[in-house]
Structures are given as C-alpha cells and as structure tokens.
Amino acid sequence: MIEICRKNLPAILLLLLGGAFFALGILRAENFTVFTKAVNLCLECIGIG
Template sequence: MKTDRKLFLLRICVLAAALLFIGIGLLRQEQMEVFKKAVKICLECIGIG
C-alpha cells in the first residue's frame, strides 16, 4: 500500500516536472530552434558531414 502511494507520488512528480520543462521550453521559444533544425537537411545526420 505504502509502495503504491510512493509510486503514485513519484509518477505525478516526474509528470509535473516534464510538463514544467515543456512549458519553460515553450516560453523560451525552444520549439522554434527544434523547428529550424528539423526543416533543413542535416548533412551530419545523414553522413555527408
């Protein structure tokens, strides 16, 4: 019972931290950096260099 409660709390805390991180990232416009990188062919990623 105690373990279940601890697990529940741990899950909620990690979920909250994940959502907080995403929120901070969105406020800092980090999604635009991801976008800028993702809409150009990354020559390093495909092995051209």
C-alpha cells in the same frame, strides 16, 4: 484513486515537473530551434558532414 496516486507519486511528480519544463521550453522558444533544425536537411545525420 488515492492508492493509485500514492503508488505513482514519483511518476506524478516527474510528469508535472516535465510538463513545467516543457512549457518553460516553449516560453523560451526552444521549440523554434528544434523546428529550424528539423525542417532543414541535417547533413550530419545523413553522413555528409
């Protein structure tokens, strides 16, 4: 187990940092911006404007 952790230390650190960023993003309500964009038809995405 320790060997696995040692071999994957950068991945573990990035995973933890990513988790912290993700949680901070939710605290800042960034997911609401994503949600608002995603539930409305994105005219740019479909090539209208």
